[in-house]
Amino acid sequence: MAQHASKHAAFQALTANRLLDGEVVYFTESGTWVEDFAAALVVESAKAQDLLTRATSGDYEAHIIEPYLFEVADGVPVSVREIIRAKGPTIHSHFTKPFSDKSV
Amino acid sequence: MYRYDEFDNEMVSARVAQFRDQVERRLSGELTEDQFKPLRLMNGVYLQLHAYMLRVAIPYGTLSSRQMRMLAHIARKYDRGYGHFTTRQNIQYNWVALERIPDLLEEIASVEMHAIQTSGNCIRNVTADQYAGAIDEEIEDPRIISEIIRQWSSFHPEFSFLPRKFKIAVTGHKNDRAAIKLHDIGIVITRNGEGEVGYEVHVGGGQGRTPFIAKKMTDFVPRNKLLAYLEAVMRVYNMLGRRDNSYKARIKILVHETGADEMRRLIEAEFAKIDASNMLTLPDKEAQRIMAYFAPPAYETALATSDILQAAQSANKDFTHWCATNVVSHSQTGYAIVNISLKPIGGIPGDATDTQMEAIADCAATYSHDEIRVTHEQNLVLPHVRLDDVKAVYDALVPHDLATPNLGLISDSIACPGLDYCNLANARSIPLAQDISTRFADLHRQHDIGELKIKISGCINACGHHHVGHIGILGVDKKGTEFYQITLGGAADENASLGDITGPAFTEDKVVDAIENLVDTYMNIRTSADERFIDTYRRVGMPPFKERLYAD
Numbered sequence: 001m002a003q004h005a006s007k008h009a010a011f012q013a014l015t016a017n018r019l020l021d022g023e024v025v026y027f028t029e030s031g032t033w034v035e036d037f038a039a040a041l042v043v044e045s046a047k048a049q050d051l052l053t054r055a056t057s058g059d060y061e062a063h064i065i066e067p068y069l070f071e072v073a074d075g076v077p078v079s080v081r082e083i084i085r086a087k088g089p090t091i092h093s094h095f096t097k098p099f100s101d102k103s104v
Numbered sequence: 105m106y107r108y109d110e111f112d113n114e115m116v117s118a119r120v121a122q123f124r125d126q127v128e129r130r131l132s133g134e135l136t137e138d139q140f141k142p143l144r145l146m147n148g149v150y151l152q153l154h155a156y157m158l159r160v161a162i163p164y165g166t167l168s169s170r171q172m173r174m175l176a177h178i179a180r181k182y183d184r185g186y187g188h189f190t191t192r193q194n195i196q197y198n199w200v201a202l203e204r205i206p207d208l209l210e211e212i213a214s215v216e217m218h219a220i221q222t223s224g225n226c227i228r229n230v231t232a233d234q235y236a237g238a239i240d241e242e243i244e245d246p247r248i249i250s251e252i253i254r255q256w257s258s259f260h261p262e263f264s265f266l267p268r269k270f271k272i273a274v275t276g277h278k279n280d281r282a283a284i285k286l287h288d289i290g291i292v293i294t295r296n297g298e299g300e301v302g303y304e305v306h307v308g309g310g311q312g313r314t315p316f317i318a319k320k321m322t323d324f325v326p327r328n329k330l331l332a333y334l335e336a337v338m339r340v341y342n343m344l345g346r347r348d349n350s351y352k353a354r355i356k357i358l359v360h361e362t363g364a365d366e367m368r369r370l371i372e373a374e375f376a377k378i379d380a381s382n383m384l385t386l387p388d389k390e391a392q393r394i395m396a397y398f399a400p401p402a403y404e405t406a407l408a409t410s411d412i413l414q415a416a417q418s419a420n421k422d423f424t425h426w427c428a429t430n431v432v433s434h435s436q437t438g439y440a441i442v443n444i445s446l447k448p449i450g451g452i453p454g455d456a457t458d459t460q461m462e463a464i465a466d467c468a469a470t471y472s473h474d475e476i477r478v479t480h481e482q483n484l485v486l487p488h489v490r491l492d493d494v495k496a497v498y499d500a501l502v503p504h505d506l507a508t509p510n511l512g513l514i515s516d517s518i519a520c521p522g523l524d525y526c527n528l529a530n531a532r533s534i535p536l537a538q539d540i541s542t543r544f545a546d547l548h549r550q551h552d553i554g555e556l557k558i559k560i561s562g563c564i565n566a567c568g569h570h571h572v573g574h575i576g577i578l579g580v581d582k583k584g585t586e587f588y589q590i591t592l593g594g595a596a597d598e599n600a601s602l603g604d605i606t607g608p609a610f611t612e613d614k615v616v617d618a619i620e621n622l623v624d625t626y627m628n629i630r631t632s633a634d635e636r637f638i639d640t641y642r643r644v645g646m647p648p649f650k651e652r653l654y655a656d
Contacts, residue, residue, distance in 0.1 A: 006583070019131070021201035022155035065137045066151065071584075079584030080531075081523060085153050089524040091452055091534050095184065 009071035009078070012048040013040040014055050015085065016067035024085045025064060027055045033064050037086040038100045042072050105168055105475065106251050106397040108216045115259065116218045123147045124206035131203060144202075146226075147209070148219030152525045155199045159222040160212060164232035164250040164274070165193030165478040169465040172476055174215040176461035182208045187461070189446060189454040191518060191569060192271070193231050193478040194222060198525055220258065225266045227257035227338075231273045233281045234479040237398060238487040240435040243293045244301050245398045246274040246282070249330065252386065252394055256331050263338050267345035268353040270338070271310075283480055283596035285309045285318045286572060288355045289337060294324060302326045307337055307367065308359030311566035315602050316356040319364040321371055327391060329375075332384040336374035340367070401473035401488055406438020410491035423498055425547065426509040431494060438491055442472070444484040444501060445508040445516060450542045452534050453519045454482030463504045471497050481518055481557075483511065513550040514558060514623070515541040518569050522562030522579060523586070529562035531579025531586035531612075536560055539616045544623075553623060556637045559594070572596035574638045575622060576603040577615065588615040592622070592649055593641045606650055618653055625652045 014027040025033040026040035031054075034040075043051050048069045056067055071078040077086055084090060088097040108116070123143070130140040144150075148159040160175070167175075175195055179187045182204055183197040190196055200208060209219060221228055230250040237245040253272060257263065263270070273282040276293040284290030290306040302324045309318030325333045341355045344362070359367050378384055417424040432441040444464060447453050456464070464484060468476045471493045472486035479485060489497055501507040510516045517540065520526065522533030537560055544550055559573030563580075570576030576591035588610050591603030610618050623637075625648055630640045641649070 017151055017155075019137075020203055022151055024154055062133060079581075080586055081153070081529075081584070084523055084532075088154065090532065091524050091538070092184075 006071060009045050009073075011042050011072045012045050012051075012069045013037075013042045013072050013077075014048075014051055014067060014069055015040070015082070016064035019063050019065050027051065027067075031055075036098065036100075037077070040072075042075075105166060106163070106247075106394070112216070116213045116216075116220070119147070119218065119220055120206060120209045120213055123209060127202060127206055142224070145223040146220070147205075148222035149200075149202070149205060150223065150527070152198065152521075152527055153523075154525065156202050156205070157525070158197045158200045158205060158208065158219060159190070160195050160197070160217055160219050161222050161229045162194050162217075162478050163254050164230055164236070164247045165234055165480075166236075166247060167468075167476040167478065168215075169469040169474050169476065171215045171217055172461050172465035172468065174212055174217065176458040176465065178208055178212065179458040179461065181211075186455050186457045188452075188521065189456065189478050189482050189484070191480045191482065191520075191567065192222075192229050193234075193480055194229055195478075196521075198521075223269075224264075225268050225270075226264050227253075227260065227266075227270045227272065230254055230257070231271070231282055231287075231480055233275045233277055234477040234485045235281060235432065235441055235487065236276065236477070237400060238434055238436075238439075238441050239277055240433060241278065242276045242435065243295060244276045246276040246291075246293060247398050248391075248395050249291065249293070249303070249327075250274050251397070252331070252391070253334065256334070263342065266338075266342060267347045268350065268355075270341075270355070272334075278598065280596075280598040280600075281479070283569070283572065283600070285598075285600040286311055286315075286569070286596055287318065288341075289334065290318050291330075296324050300326065303330050303333075305333060305337070307371070308356045308364075309600075310354050310356040311569060311571045312354065313351060313564040313566075314354075314357065314360075315566070315571040316360060317600050317602065318356075319359055319367070321364075321368050328386040328388065329379060331386055332378040333371070333375050335378055335384055336371050339374050339378075340370045344370075400436070401475075403436045403439060403488070404490065406490060406492070408437050410438070410494075412492045413494050416495035422509070423495060425551070426498060426507055427494065429509040429513070429551070430507075430511045434488070436488070440489050440491055440494055442486040442489045442494065442497055443479075443511045444486065444506050445510055446483050446506075447510060447516045447537075447541065448505045448508045449510075449515060449545045450538050451505070453517055453537050456484075460504045460506060463500060463506065467497050467500050481516065483516070509547060510550060512555045512557065514544045514553055514556045515550060517541070517558040517560060518573070519560040520562050520568035522560075522568075526562060526567075528565055529579065530564075530581035531562050531588065533560040533562040533568050533577075533579060536577060536579075536588065536612075536615060540619055543616050543620060552633070553627065554633065554636055556623070557595075558619070569596060570594070571602050572600065573603060574636075574641070575619060577619075580609055582609075586612050588612065590615075590618060590622075590653070592646060593638065595638055604646055606646065606653055608654070621652050622649055625649050 232246040292304040306318035477485035519537035523529040561568035572594040594603030
């Protein structure tokens with residue numbers, strides 16, 4: 001599996017899959033998990049582990065699985081993998097998810 | 105076809121009920137993900153990038169029209185209207201919700217299907233030649249022994265927690281369409297000097313990050329001793345296979361590190377013990393019982409040629425091309441084997457919509473004695489079609505985009521799900537297969553090129569069989585960007601070989617050009633149209649291809 005974040009990453013966000021249906025979700029500033037990447041909380045890498053700890057404790061973790069941090073730059077995920085997770089498969093245009101980067 | 109007996113029914117129903125309870129306990133929070141994950145995997149449920157994926161077993165790739173209709177129904181009711189046929193002759197659904205999977209499993213159980221042992225470190229779905237029971241010069245229908253192996257290996261308590269997953273393939277024909285030498289155990293049905301049917305057994309083949317061609321362990325095991333022999337292989341593997349490193353845990357590594365001769369000695373010693381106990385000697389009565397399920401269908405008496413077929417070919421060039429590429433001789437006079445390509449130009453290899461599945465089920469029910477086969481190359485087969493009915497089948501397939509005449513040609517590639525779906529992938533596979541198919545869309549050009557098997561994997565786990573592609577393509581990740589490494593000279597048939605890496609990997613925007621360069625090179629240097637790409641590569645080796653590929 002591809003690395004989610006390089007050690008040189010300046011900014012990171014937190015993602016997981018939803019327990020019920022496996023849908024990709026992102027952790028927000030208000031402590032919820034949402035489908036839209038644009039709502040994801042992006043933090044400096046120095047604070048990323050604290051974010052992971054907060055999000056995977058107590059109720060926050062109850063309805064999600066396999067949370068992890070990934071690198072974000074210029075308001076979008078850096079890796080192809082995370083772009084595909086945010087936008088949906090590239091091979092079915094009708095399965096493409098609404099996507100807006102965080103810089104907009 | 106095999107029909108479930110009371111034990112099969114009870115076993116599958118009990119497993120559905122058990123999994124329903126496990127899902128409920130997971131959703132209620134009683135089970136953690138760490139506790140639940142091995143349980144869901146034992147039931148074929150993976151977590152992919154966007155959703156859960158469910159893999160449903162299709163034993164030795166054989167389906168009835170009723171089962172195919174159920175697969176279509178599942179696609180429509182529980183997924184997004186399609187399914188993906190895989191290289192293990194199974195089907196995968198990419199968008200199933202966890203909470204609905206128990207209901208889904210209950211529905212497929214009603215047509216004698218399940219998802220048991222489609223994941224986990226156990227003996228997986230046994231695969232077999234897709235032309236089983238239909239092809240001329242077959243020694244015996246490989247589904248007979250495959251079914252016996254299925255029954256022996258299902259819930260086998262000793263082999264439910266192996267060092268790694270374990271795959272078995274069977275062929276009953278000298279032309280290997282089941283890639284038996286790339287399996288943990290590959291079985292070739294053969295005859296001894298007395299004319300008795302038995303089995304040649306190969307062990308230790310596989311792909312992944314360390315590919316190996318299987319080593320022949322024995323020339324002949326009698327029918328009634330095969331399970332004892334397989335048990336001996338499994339026992340040696342279970343005892344000596346590495347559990348400290350998952351990358352070195354497959355039996356291919358054990359065979360390689362132990363040596364084929366020593367491995368053979370260990371298996372024979374274990375086999376002697378099991379054989380002496382007589383506990384796994386297959387009773388002839390039981391073999392006959394299973395054999396009866398695979399008796400040939402009630403063929404009609406027919407002539408070797410069909411006026412209807414010939415007239416249709418005279419009137420329709422497209423149909424003639426399709427017949428030449430996708431229709432194969434049958435062992436029964438007056439019948440044919442019809443291959444259904446799931447590789448329309450620019451399409452997704454192995455995908456079929458609910459509507460397509462229903463159209464194929466209708467064809468099978470009307471024209472193919474109710475049988476469908478799945479191939480490891482991600483196509484489907486109607487195994488028993490009267491020559492008189494071939495045109496009717498074609499006419500039924502055309503409106504559903506199921507009559508592409510490209511079997512074995514450059515657009516008939518294998519591709520794993522890749523980074524569009526897979527949690528393990530480093531790069532996308534399917535868009536590349538689509539781009540290559542589109543680049544070579546001209547079917548005349550494809551036919552001119554001839555047999556050329558392109559196989560694409562999105563990571564080193566090699567689910568797209570890139571090691572054994574005439575041209576193999578492996579997706580690699582370089583700092584979050586997709587690159588593609590090319591191999592040449594692989595083959596999965598009776599002359600199995602592993603491909604050689606051409607050199608540095610290509611970026612996504614360059615790889616289709618690279619493939620075209622390879623094809624152009626081949627076309628320029630082949631000695632005749634009869635010399636296939638793989639033949640040319642074996643004759644001239646890497647240099648002319650490499651020279652052209654990295655010329656700039």
